[in-house]
Amino acid sequence: MALLPARAPLRRTLGLLPAVAIILAFMVVPVAIMAVFSFLVPRSFGGVEWTFSTDAYVQILFERMLDDSLRFSPGYLMIVLRSFGLALLATVSCLLVGFPVAWFMARRPPGERNLWVLLITIPFWTNQLVRTFAWIIILGRNGVIEAPFRWAGILDQGATLGLMYSNLAITVGLTYTFIPLMVLPIYASLEKLDFSLVEAAADLYSSRLATFRRVVIPLARPGIIAGCLLVFIPSLGAFIQPDLLGGGKKLMLGTLVQFQFTTARNWPFGAAIAMVLLALVMVVLILHARAARPHPAPGGGQ
Amino acid sequence: MTTAGAGAARPRAGAGGAGPAAVALRDVAKTYGRGAHAVEALRGVSFEIRDNEFFTLLGPSGCGKTTLLRAIAGFEQASAGAILLFGADIVDVPAHRRPVNTVFQHYALFPHMTVAANVAFGLRRLRRPEGEIARQVAAMLALVKMEALADRLPGQLSGGQKQRVALARALAPAPKVLLLDEPLSALDLKLRQAMRQELKQIQATTGITFIFVTHDQEEALSMSDRIAVMSEGRVQQIGPPAEIYEHPANRFVAGFVGDANFIPATVVGEEGGRVRCRTPAGLVLAAGAAPSPPGGRGTVLFVRPEKVGLVPAGQGTVEGRVRGLQYLGDAVLIEIDIGEALPLVASERMARLGQAARRPGDRLGVVLDPAALQLLAG
Numbered sequence: 001m002a003l004l005p006a007r008a009p010l011r012r013t014l015g016l017l018p019a020v021a022i023i024l025a026f027m028v029v030p031v032a033i034m035a036v037f038s039f040l041v042p043r044s045f046g047g048v049e050w051t052f053s054t055d056a057y058v059q060i061l062f063e064r065m066l067d068d069s070l071r072f073s074p075g076y077l078m079i080v081l082r083s084f085g086l087a088l089l090a091t092v093s094c095l096l097v098g099f100p101v102a103w104f105m106a107r108r109p110p111g112e113r114n115l116w117v118l119l120i121t122i123p124f125w126t127n128q129l130v131r132t133f134a135w136i137i138i139l140g141r142n143g144v145i146e147a148p149f150r151w152a153g154i155l156d157q158g159a160t161l162g163l164m165y166s167n168l169a170i171t172v173g174l175t176y177t178f179i180p181l182m183v184l185p186i187y188a189s190l191e192k193l194d195f196s197l198v199e200a201a202a203d204l205y206s207s208r209l210a211t212f213r214r215v216v217i218p219l220a221r222p223g224i225i226a227g228c229l230l231v232f233i234p235s236l237g238a239f240i241q242p243d244l245l246g247g248g249k250k251l252m253l254g255t256l257v258q259f260q261f262t263t264a265r266n267w268p269f270g271a272a273i274a275m276v277l278l279a280l281v282m283v284v285l286i287l288h289a290r291a292a293r294p295h296p297a298p299g300g301g302q
Numbered sequence: 303m304t305t306a307g308a309g310a311a312r313p314r315a316g317a318g319g320a321g322p323a324a325v326a327l328r329d330v331a332k333t334y335g336r337g338a339h340a341v342e343a344l345r346g347v348s349f350e351i352r353d354n355e356f357f358t359l360l361g362p363s364g365c366g367k368t369t370l371l372r373a374i375a376g377f378e379q380a381s382a383g384a385i386l387l388f389g390a391d392i393v394d395v396p397a398h399r400r401p402v403n404t405v406f407q408h409y410a411l412f413p414h415m416t417v418a419a420n421v422a423f424g425l426r427r428l429r430r431p432e433g434e435i436a437r438q439v440a441a442m443l444a445l446v447k448m449e450a451l452a453d454r455l456p457g458q459l460s461g462g463q464k465q466r467v468a469l470a471r472a473l474a475p476a477p478k479v480l481l482l483d484e485p486l487s488a489l490d491l492k493l494r495q496a497m498r499q500e501l502k503q504i505q506a507t508t509g510i511t512f513i514f515v516t517h518d519q520e521e522a523l524s525m526s527d528r529i530a531v532m533s534e535g536r537v538q539q540i541g542p543p544a545e546i547y548e549h550p551a552n553r554f555v556a557g558f559v560g561d562a563n564f565i566p567a568t569v570v571g572e573e574g575g576r577v578r579c580r581t582p583a584g585l586v587l588a589a590g591a592a593p594s595p596p597g598g599r600g601t602v603l604f605v606r607p608e609k610v611g612l613v614p615a616g617q618g619t620v621e622g623r624v625r626g627l628q629y630l631g632d633a634v635l636i637e638i639d640i641g642e643a644l645p646l647v648a649s650e651r652m653a654r655l656g657q658a659a660r661r662p663g664d665r666l667g668v669v670l671d672p673a674a675l676q677l678l679a680g
């Protein structure tokens with residue numbers, strides 16, 4: 001009997017081993033490999049030379065001149081900024097579209113809600129590539145949007161609205177792809193929200209807007225933050241949408257990484273960019289951890 | 303009958319003052335859903351609640367009390383009829399513009415705000431000056447004895463404390479009418495009894511008209527100036543507690559407000575304001591008639607257990623035999639077979655019972671005083 005307490009921790013440690021092994025094999029090792037590769041030198045047709053070098057990182061901000069001097073080159077920095085901007089834009093548009101959807105779902109009768117959750121996840125059932133292609137049919141030349149204009153003679157035969165291959169198209173694609181990731185966590189927090197609190201706010205002279213600001217948003221905050229993270233992080237690294245809808249001209253970090261590993265065959269550079277992406281995500285997550293720390297609002301909406 | 307020392311802020315008009323009623327309901331009806339699934343929650347409710355009155359809506363679960371309260375608060379649109387607040391029709395006024403506040407059944411305190419912020423919420427939305435808000439919040443917290451916990455979050459409070467905060471929050475904007483939906487039902491018995499007195503006291507102090515909803519007849523009887531007894535979406539009777547208890551308008555009210563004996567009976571004659579009734583077993587008894595005309599479902603004689611007099615065998619109006627006893631501590635319930643389909647239940651105080659303990663099978667006389675016996679619509 002006395003042995004049991006001493007054994008329990010050991011057994012618990014052994015029990016955790018599979019989980020630890022999976023994390024090691026599928027997360028720590030790949031990231032470590034990537035980190036190592038980012039400090040090596042590329043071989044001409046892919047792969048790496050085992051020579052230490054920080055060139056891959058230097059390359060992100062500087063261009064090496066013929067005389068071996070470095071010149072600041074903002075090209076890749078622009079891509080980082082654009083990635084951030086577009087991911088932010090996609091997050092905001094997901095929030096603006098997703099919140100009302102989540103509210104609508106949470107206000108359905110309880111029996112009906114699961115059906116709506118199911119409907120929201122339908123886009124996940126098909127391939128992301130196919131779904132993104134669908135947007136080309138909608139936004140593209142002679143697409144669903146342009147066709148009526150052309151038919152009505154407002155748009156000349158040769159002209160186009162230029163919806164495709166733009167930041168707008170990428171944002172639309174990202175929004176469409178990731179919106180379930182915004183809707184579901186917000187729905188989860190709104191579903192838990194006691195609707196009598198909304199009535200209590202109205203009872204205490206709050207207009208709809210004030211009720212929304214002082215009661216609904218603060219209580220849905222965990223869901224909103226989770227949704228924003230779930231949309232922002234994959235948007236930052238997305239490569240299908242910028243590639244197909246941005247036409248390869250509007251590069252984002254994800255596209256750049258993919259490009260370096262495939263066409264350009266510069267693995268260390270691809271790995272270095274991926275590390276930068278990882279660092280950016282870490283920063284966002286740390287900010288989240290700070291924002292999500294529970295704290296009362298003593299002012300109560302002042 | 304109200305606590306005189308409470309120092310009412312306004313003169314009590316509850317006893318029938320001039321001026322418009324605090325709340326007037328005119329044929330208010332509410333139907334949820336439509337077609338086969340329609341539920342008629344309110345069916346033509348009309349009555350008036352006076353200013354400064356402690357008014358109680360009493361009825362069993364599902365009779366429409368909450369629906370009526372929500373219609374007054376503005377959370378529910380009445381299907382028909384008019385609701386007047388101090389003479390002004392408020393049907394088109396949205397909930398957040400009605401000078402009416404609610405104490406919700408499960409409190410509905412804002413979980414992300416402190417006690418003080420909860421109490422200040424209404425005043426902030428009314429854009430009162432900060433100084434006034436601070437003063438009013440302090441006064442309200444003092445009124446409900448919660449000053450010490452002003453900085454707590456609702457999650458850190460007990461049920462009774464939450465109840466107090468909910469009350470302070472609803473009182474803070476000084477509404478003209480306060481609506482309370484079974485505010486005490488989630489509390490344990492002792493706390494509930496203590497809160498009754500306190501609520502009554504606060505109503506008297508603030509002079510605000512209270513509309514209090516409960517399904518607990520004891521609560522209603524002990525607190526109210528007047529009670530409206532409801533059943534199936536209709537008001538069955540309105541009156542002061544004693545009148546409701548002593549002179550119920552029909553069988554439903556008699557049975558719901560306190561314990562009651564019902565003996566089926568038909569009228570066989572009338573004399574001097576009393577009626578003579580015959581029971582199925584052939585007893586002929588004199589009784590007072592209820593004010594309302596008997597309905598279609600026949601008539602019953604009604605008497606409360608404590609009004610059934612017990613005397614030695616041979617001396618009563620009716621002879622009976624004890625069938626069973628139920629000990630209640632302060633009183634004992636005695637089931638007496640008087641030859642009717644159902645036994646008569648009498649309640650005897652232990653103090654009065656003395657050494658004359660009764661046993662099943664004992665013979666005794668039963669006195670059914672015509673003043674305590676009433677003929678009601680079934």
Ligand SMILES: Nc1ncnc2c1ncn2[C@@H]1O[C@H](COP(=O)(O)OP(=O)(O)O)[C@@H](O)[C@H]1O
Nearest residue numbers: 334335341343362363364365366367368369370
């Ligand atoms: N939102 C609603 N939808 C449909 N029926 C309702 C709704 N609210 C209440 N009811 C029905 O209306 C009747 C009265 O309900 P309620 O006013 O809550 O009664 P009480 O408060 O007296 O228990 C009940 O039969 C109830 O089932």
Ligand SMILES: [Mg+2]
Nearest residue numbers: 364367368369
């Ligand atoms: Mg109710």
